Amino acid sequence: MKDIYPMGGKFLRIFKILAAISGxxxxxxxxxxxxxxxxxxxNIEISPSLKVxxxxxxxxxxxxxxxxxxxxxxxxxxxxxIYKKGENSYKALLGISAIEKTGIHYLLIRDKExxxxxxxxxxxxxxxxxxxxxxxxxxxxxxxxxxxELGLIxxxxxxLSSKAYWNDVPFDSPTKGCLISKYGLLxxxxxxxxxxxxxGIDIKAPSGQVINTVAKGTVLLAxxxxxxxxxxxxxxxxxxxxxxxxxxxxxxxxxxxxxxxxKIGEVGTTGFSTGPHLHFGxxxxxxxxxxxxYWLKHIIPCK
Ligand SMILES: [Zn+2]
Numbered sequence: 001m002k003d004i005y006p007m008g009g010k011f012l013r014i015f016k017i018l019a020a021i022s023g024x025x026x027x028x029x030x031x032x033x034x035x036x037x038x039x040x041x042x043n044i045e046i047s048p049s050l051k052v053x054x055x056x057x058x059x060x061x062x063x064x065x066x067x068x069x070x071x072x073x074x075x076x077x078x079x080x081x082i083y084k085k086g087e088n089s090y091k092a093l094l095g096i097s098a099i100e101k102t103g104i105h106y107l108l109i110r111d112k113e114x115x116x117x118x119x120x121x122x123x124x125x126x127x128x129x130x131x132x133x134x135x136x137x138x139x140x141x142x143x144x145x146x147x148x149e150l151g152l153i154x155x156x157x158x159x160l161s162s163k164a165y166w167n168d169v170p171f172d173s174p175t176k177g178c179l180i181s182k183y184g185l186l187x188x189x190x191x192x193x194x195x196x197x198x199x200g201i202d203i204k205a206p207s208g209q210v211i212n213t214v215a216k217g218t219v220l221l222a223x224x225x226x227x228x229x230x231x232x233x234x235x236x237x238x239x240x241x242x243x244x245x246x247x248x249x250x251x252x253x254x255x256x257x258x259x260x261x262x263k264i265g266e267v268g269t270t271g272f273s274t275g276p277h278l279h280f281g282x283x284x285x286x287x288x289x290x291x292x293x294y295w296l297k298h299i300i301p302c303k
Contacts, residue, residue: 041065042116044109048294050120054102054127055184055290058094060109061085069113075122076105080285083162083238091164093239095284098184098197102126129184132198133191134274145227156220156233157241158286164237170297171214171260174244175267175278177205178302183290199288200243200281204302207248207276209267212260214242214280214296219256219264229271232264243281246273 045061052058060073060082071082071090082092094107107120181202187194213234220241221233230247248268252258269276282291292299 044118044120046107046120046122051123051125052096053125054096054100054129055098055293056096056127057284057289057294058096058107058122059294060092060094060107062090062109064088064090064114066114068111068116071109071111071116074106074108074110080239081160081162082109083164085164091238093284095287095289096124097287097289098127098129098199100124127184129182129186129197131188132181132185133188136189136274145225149225149227152221152223153225153228153231153233153243156235157243157283157288159220159235159241160239160285161218161235161237164240165216165218166236166240166260168260170295172212173203173296173299174214174242174280175203175205175209175211177203177209177267177278177299179292179299180204180277180302183288183292200279201291201299203267203278203280203299205267205276205278207266207268209276210263211244211247211265211267211278213258213262213264215240215260217242217258219252219254219258222250222252222254222256222264224250225271227272229273230265230268231271234258234264239283239285241283241286243279243283245279245281246270246277248276 043063047059085091107122185198187196217234217236228245247265250265
């Protein structure tokens, strides 16, 4: 289901009627001046709909008659850029986190120059995320990240670059394997809540299994860390970032431009990991979202 909001040129129609009645050329000039800056018809499409669940991706598509100058959207008091897609078309992503407050949130779309301002009520519904208890030995439970590791990864996830390197969705899975751990699972360690949730998916695969990029992009980070193990972070543009961790090894370096389905390393169990698997995460403007919703082709759950 898609929500479409067409914005008609009501004032323009009134001016045209007035001009027709009065015959004043001044009215016609007003019309042409007015219509030079204002789009008569703007279509805004919010996908999949104005009702989404925690962890889902919202796609904003705008089509206009005339170019927009600097379109943005506001969500929860924060401003985000809407990017140019084609001649008079624009696109933006909005990530709803697993812990987003349920209920109605305002989504405001604005372009000052063309006096575009439209508010939508976006309803966020609860997703049922199960609890996952991980039994860890004393050695593994004492493993923690240092500030440098956390800082580098956190910064990489928030990267914003204006050009989109992705268009064909859904992407191929980054590795061949089964889905052993879903996004959003509430994390417990040895029966105790950690206050954390699973910000990506775990794909179980044999050690050494090839890991590919999901889309074209630039490598932001390729490094071995204490907690995350061998890590690769890729910028796909316009706020979309992919993360691959616990890899056996990495075959790329920071700054490399990678294509879709390019080998970037192999499945392993480095860092805080209990067996060979790939933890894969997708971030929109820094918000972790569920990669199996919208973004990835179906991955079979593990038996
Ligand atoms: Zn994981």
